[in-house]
Amino acid sequence: MCKLITLGRNTSERSILLQPADFINLRMTGVTANCSFETEGFLPWKESTLKKLELEESFEIPELIESGRVVGKVMRRVADELGLSRDVEVVSGSPxxxxxxxxxxxxxxxxxxxxxxxxxxxxxxxxxxxxxxxxxxxxxxxxxxxxxxxxxxxxxxxxxxxxxxxxxxxxxxxxxxxxxxxxxxxxxxxxxxxxxxxxxxxxxxxxxxxxxxxxxxxxxxxxxxxxxxxxxxxxxxxxxxxxxxxxxxxxxxxxxxxxxxxxxxxxxxxxxxxxxxxxxxxxxxxxxxxxxxxxxxxxxxxxxxxxxxxxxxxxxxxxxxxxxxxxxxxxxxxxxxLFRDLVVTKQSLMNTKFTEI
Missing domain, CATH: 3.30.420.40 (ATPase, nucleotide binding domain)
Incomplete structure (x- = not known):
């Protein structure tokens, strides 16, 4: 979230927020989609969060596509490059x-x-x-x-x-x-x-x-x-x-x-x-x-x-x-x-410079 705040303050153009899997889906299908897990607690970004941080003008969250739903078909050039049928569909997955x-x-x-x-x-x-x-x-x-x-x-x-x-x-x-x-x-x-x-x-x-x-x-x-x-x-x-x-x-x-x-x-x-x-x-x-x-x-x-x-x-x-x-x-x-004492002692030992005799 700190990175988003920094980017929002230093970028004039509005950007689309994508997770790594979303970016791969974009490269495969040409579709910008939010394929984050829809279960409560697993959505990385929410519109309400962007508003609280005053970032709603800086970033756009794509439409959520639930797990098991189609993102889109593989683009022709991708299908040809990977040796896939052009009818292959990309389905949203899960964590x-x-x-x-x-x-x-x-x-x-x-x-x-x-x-x-x-x-x-x-x-x-x-x-x-x-x-x-x-x-x-x-x-x-x-x-x-x-x-x-x-x-x-x-x-x-x-x-x-x-x-x-x-x-x-x-x-x-x-x-x-x-x-x-x-x-x-x-x-x-x-x-x-x-x-x-x-x-x-x-x-x-x-x-x-x-x-x-x-x-x-x-x-x-x-x-x-x-x-x-x-x-x-x-x-x-x-x-x-x-x-x-x-x-x-x-x-x-x-x-x-x-x-x-x-x-x-x-x-x-x-x-x-x-x-x-x-x-x-x-x-x-x-x-x-x-x-x-x-x-x-x-x-x-x-x-x-x-x-x-x-x-x-x-x-x-x-x-x-x-x-x-x-x-x-x-x-x-x-x-x-004793575990706690051991860790503290070890950290102290690592930070100590011994004088050679």
Whole structure:
């Protein structure tokens, strides 16, 4: 918004406001359109905001085209350059998170999407609105439903970080999956944490190391720690009265069978893995299909979504993981003051110039 104010004060000509996707659509179709997500809270600009900032004479907001609606046909020169039919139509899409939800068929109350890549997004579709401390509740893009979400900063990144530190020579052995829980509890807060703590000072922690701990144990404990974090978020949802019927995982983590099984064991819930792991791509296709078939997003998602694999929780392992869950949650509460002190001390150290003797 600060950039808009600066541009408005220093430009005499009236400009059209476009998001990056809108600009690509313009280059494809020649149509200036606002394809921002129409759900409350996701429109980047509003006429009322421009008026408050006295910028309505400086900028123009194009007509809003809802997700799943046609922007226009591909221009001839673009079609020829890309080798496309000149009859191809460009359909307005959605943000990545919305495409992932549609792509995992998370479209009914009780459906939960675990979107795991470098970071984590745990999103529940719920018919009931629930304001839960540490989580985010916003209107769902399906009427009369709510989106309840928890976000984790460095989940897949934590595993990648550890693999780099202990060298790529260490591979997870098949038999290691039988030696769980590892007995080492990991807090995956390598860059602060969002849900449920919203604490920039939170830091990573391995708890329970002993002489039998090896590289493979640490790798598995990272996956367990992420699963415990997901469990903490889901636990808050359920404590608030939310019902969870289906857990579907997507993203890079969905390719890791051991991690999928660990999630099922920690959560004590069946974890479904979609046929299409890149759910954002499938979600974008679903938006287009909903237009081509003149059907709802739910109907289009139902027609294209497929489950490839199902991971059932091991009841015995789940009982042990339930014992470790309060350890995981208590570790943060007991150390958050120390995390803050550690960050302050480190910053002070970085700003100190030592005198060489």
């Amino acid at each position: 990545d998170f919305a495409a992932a939800l549609v792509g995992t068929n998370t479209v009914r109350s009780g459906d939960l999407c675990d979107r795991g890549g470098t970071s984590q997004g745990i999103t529940l579709c719920s018919r009931s609105k629930a304001e839960i401390e540490g989580l985010l509740t916003t209107p769902f893009f399906i009427s009369d439903h709510w989106k309840i979400s928890g976000l984790m900063n460095t989940t897949g990144k934590a595993l990648e970080w550890l693999q780099e530190k202990i060298t790529s020579k260490h591979h997870l052995k098949d038999e290691l999956s039988e030696k769980r829980p590892t007995g080492v509890v990991f807090l995956p807060y390598l860059s602060g944490e969002r849900s449920p703590h919203w604490d920039d000072n939170a830091r990573g922690l391995f708890f329970g190391l002993d002489l039998e701990t090896n590289a493979e144990t640490l790798l598995v404990s990272v996956m367990e720690g992420v699963a415990h974090g997901i469990s903490q978020i889901i636990g808050k949802m359920e404590s608030a009265g939310c019902e969870i019927d289906n857990v579907r995982t997507t993203g890079g983590q969905a390719l890791n069978a051991l991690w999928n099984q660990i999630k099922a064991d920690v959560l004590g819930k069946i974890v479904q893995v979609p046929e299409m792991k890149d759910s954002e791509l499938l979600g974008a296709a679903i938006y287009a299909i909903s237009y081509l078939r003149s059907c709802s997003i739910v109907e289009a998602s139902d027609s294209l979504f497929r489950i490839e694999h199902v991971f059932h929780p091991d009841k015995e392992k789940h009982q042990f993981y339930q014992m470790y869950q309060p350890v995981f949650e208590t570790l943060y509460e007991n150390n958050k003051g």
